[in-house]
Amino acid sequence: MEMNLFGSKSVSTSEMVHVGGTYSSLFLSSRDKATVRFSKQFYCPRGIFFTSSNIYLSDKAITSVGPHILAAETNCHGINGINGETSNLYSRNMRVLDAFDDEYGGVVMDTERLPESPSAFAPSLHFSLAHWKKMGKKGIWLKLLVEQSELVPIAVKEGFQYHHAEQGYVMLTYWLPEGPCMLPANASHQVGVGGFVINQNNEVLVVQEKHCAPSSSGLWKIPTGFILEAEEIYTGGIREVKEETEIDSEFVEVIAFRHIHNMAFEKSDLFFICMLRPLSTQIIVEDLEIQAAKWMPLVEFIKQPLIQGDNMFKKVIDICFARLGKHYCGLSVHQMLSKFDGKPSSLYYNVVDSKNINCVGN
Amino acid sequence: MEMNLFGSKSVSTSEMVHVGGTYSSLFLSSRDKATVRFSKQFYCPRGIFFTSSNIYLSDKAITSVGPHILAAETNCHGINGINGETSNLYSRNMRVLDAFDDEYGGVVMDTERLPESPSAFAPSLHFSLAHWKKMGKKGIWLKLLVEQSELVPIAVKEGFQYHHAEQGYVMLTYWLPEGPCMLPANASHQVGVGGFVINQNNEVLVVQEKHCAPSSSGLWKIPTGFILEAEEIYTGGIREVKEETEIDSEFVEVIAFRHIHNMAFEKSDLFFICMLRPLSTQIIVEDLEIQAAKWMPLVEFIKQPLIQGDNMFKKVIDICFARLGKHYCGLSVHQMLSKFDGKPSSLYYNVVDSKNINCVGN
Structure with a gap:
């Protein structure tokens, strides 16, 4: 990995997208294919500003890693989405949605491998969030293409917030831990x-x-x-x-x-x-x-x-x-x-x- | 109206939100409550960059103007949404959704007065777009709060594109005329x-x-x-x-x-x-x-x-x-x-x- 002069830190492999850190630097960065930027700016409603990250998703560079399918978990508890059910309700034969870990404790969901139908997406998302929370994960990133707009209300009901949008997609985020959201801000x-x-x-x-x-x-x-x-x-x-x-x-x-x-x-x-x-x-x-x-x-x-x-x-x-x-x-x-x-x-x-x-x- | 030094032109009354123009200027602007900025930057997929506008919606300053309810229109034709029906199908007793004209031929839909249910929103939106197209309107702005996420897929099916999003809302746009989209870009x-x-x-x-x-x-x-x-x-x-x-x-x-x-x-x-x-x-x-x-x-x-x-x-x-x-x-x-x-x-x-x-x- 190489280093960069100002303000950016970029890390990637063909399999991972990393997230997190500090705006860094005069003088901190490494770079491969995907780009990660470190930030100290947040627009979290709680008003507490802590160091966190920006993320850049290279469309082609990411592929799924880690266990895609987990056997039924029987001890998941519901998290603070609006739905409120515990994932026990549908944890049998449920799988965690495809996603990539980032090196700062976050998860980047794989846009290309999401279920197409809202009815399939809803329980999987609920189950996955419960799983990631149990795993101690922090920020969850969900990029939904314009063709996937039917999944937007499902994600919002689970507690996702809008982060930013460009013409072809909307990016949603979910901050799992208690305490201030440390995800980076949109362009300013x-x-x-x-x-x-x-x-x-x-x-x-x-x-x-x-x-x-x-x-x-x-x-x-x-x-x-x-x-x-x-x-x-x-x-x-x-x-x-x-x-x-x-x-x-x-x-x-x-x-x-x-x-x-x-x-x-x-x-x-x-x-x-x-x-x-x-x-x-x-x-x-x-x-x-x-x-x-x-x-x-x-x-x-x-x-x-x-x-x-x-x-x-x-x-x-x-x-x-x-x-x-x-x-x-x-x-x-x-x-x-x-x-x-x-x-x-x-x-x-x-x-x-x-x-x-x-x-x-x- | 007063003038401004660099790059912005702001116009509003308590009843109108104006949109359009050129990034203007060393030296062009007027300002009241809502802010409008003139731009020459676009992210339109057609790749043709023409002068257009930025818009800033002052939450409190806008109130509805113009005729809110139009008698059944019998001569509307379908526009290029995915649904494809002509608005004749449900034009009886249909009303145009509340919105504000802007002075550049666009329409700003009133977020606070949208139907709550997707089933009510879908035909009204379709009917309204047909009406606005018939009226020769250009850019349509639709701001949907996070609480209105169920309306997002409806708008996308009608042909709306994401423009930008912040934590509490997503802004969608629809460019009605033939020819290049002249709506302004998101923060860069x-x-x-x-x-x-x-x-x-x-x-x-x-x-x-x-x-x-x-x-x-x-x-x-x-x-x-x-x-x-x-x-x-x-x-x-x-x-x-x-x-x-x-x-x-x-x-x-x-x-x-x-x-x-x-x-x-x-x-x-x-x-x-x-x-x-x-x-x-x-x-x-x-x-x-x-x-x-x-x-x-x-x-x-x-x-x-x-x-x-x-x-x-x-x-x-x-x-x-x-x-x-x-x-x-x-x-x-x-x-x-x-x-x-x-x-x-x-x-x-x-x-x-x-x-x-x-x-x-x-």
Whole structure:
């Protein structure tokens, strides 16, 4: 197993998915096929935050391990699902559902080997939970594909909670022990980018959007958008500019970022302002959401009343001016492949140059 | 309506929840009670990315509007759910489910007024979708509480997809029109922080974790963790240090950040390295996940083989050294209340000082 630089610890074999630990690190990780991340963040209702884990299920890497079929257990007691029956009621010839142990005392149920019918799933799930509780297991992970939606109410009745969902599945969890839930949280942030494209004539590339609030009608703004799944911040800025204006550009620096909370779906939001250098001049507007685009003198851009009225915007403009005058250094991006985890990484930092400690950006 | 600086547009009244638009903006937003965010990010399976929206439902702010009960419609045609019946089959005395129009042509179903029983929900949902399709509606939002899990398979059979889930609910969506889905994506990122705490003797505050991979056994690392829901990056770093070592500290700067992808739950990960100044000296380890903690000479810290073996780590150390020698400026944090949206915002940027363009951090 290899080690990783920041924040992640990845362990897997073809047979196991491991879960647990601490967000780790500057400096902790190992990696094979499936990825495990260690976390100190939890959204448990009990409000006690303890160290626990994130889990990533590699669809292909996991296969079932351990005893799949246990002979009838005669001494299982019901656990705290809503159903309330003890598993004695149907423990004869019952089997524990296929699952994988994780190295932190949890269980990952095998999505592909679940019974198809709710009537078969219900008693098996009840029996399995009783078994895992007896075995001292902790967090139970149950990923149900959209095709398995009929099993969702069964799991909920047994006491499972929703953890997260993506288009094709919903992940449910069950924390068996007494005491605080130590399972990791769902993703917490959206990430947006804005492209500040300034040409040699000190003109800013600006757009007007079709669907804007009446009060902002006529405002010229920089191209912005959310970054796509697994997209880089610096390429996201370039893509947004291209989509909205057809202008090609190259990344210079992240000059600032803003962090706000309780946005869409009550998530937080990080917005990175990227300074970009234009590589073309001719604007073409074909984006369905963009009304118009143009090169606008920076001075004129700043004079817009909606921009003048906000301290934050003025600060960003100050930074842009300073950066244009090379009195400011933003963060440049450096692609690195960490030996520890083999993860292609983008590290953003100021350029360090002992001979020239001022901004060495170009 | 007021305007907001970056990336969000919020609109609501007590009667409507609006959806749609563009991630907007340096500079577009309005806000009342419910929050709407404009987005250019989508996770639609069709792979075409168009501008669309995020939605935030304010539990209390929404009330039903529009006609709740429509007389029997006799000319509805079935839509592309799995059931396949046309709504003619049960359109007599059928009513459209309670919902709110949004200003971008979508519909937000009223979670609190759904039929309780699956058998009542199924025909009503089918009828309502046919009605909304006939009305030219676009995205349909259906939030089902954990107590309503029996309705999940009904919605899936009608063609709804999972959008996201949190502990108490799952959100499903249905894109009615032909053509690419323009609904916004789920949260995309986890955010971690590391606290680089260095005292005046050039000693680094380091910890050993209890649950680490065997290959990293004995490694001393800086305190790290995920930031909590709605937590600031700079307070998250301070909190992690406090939890793991009992050391009080204050935030100096974000000195760099790393961006990686395909981590837990296939989400991306942003990890911010915070330089912190210690405000106390005595270490106490009470965190269940921490084996030991101590002040370690920086030189000794760097000499650790696992750290020496990775270029990325060495770069971070270089940056720390430069910062200690004031040859490097990280990003300091500035709290601002944008007039546009009234959102408490943390803006991270280098200190700009025209008289001293070198690092003016302390």
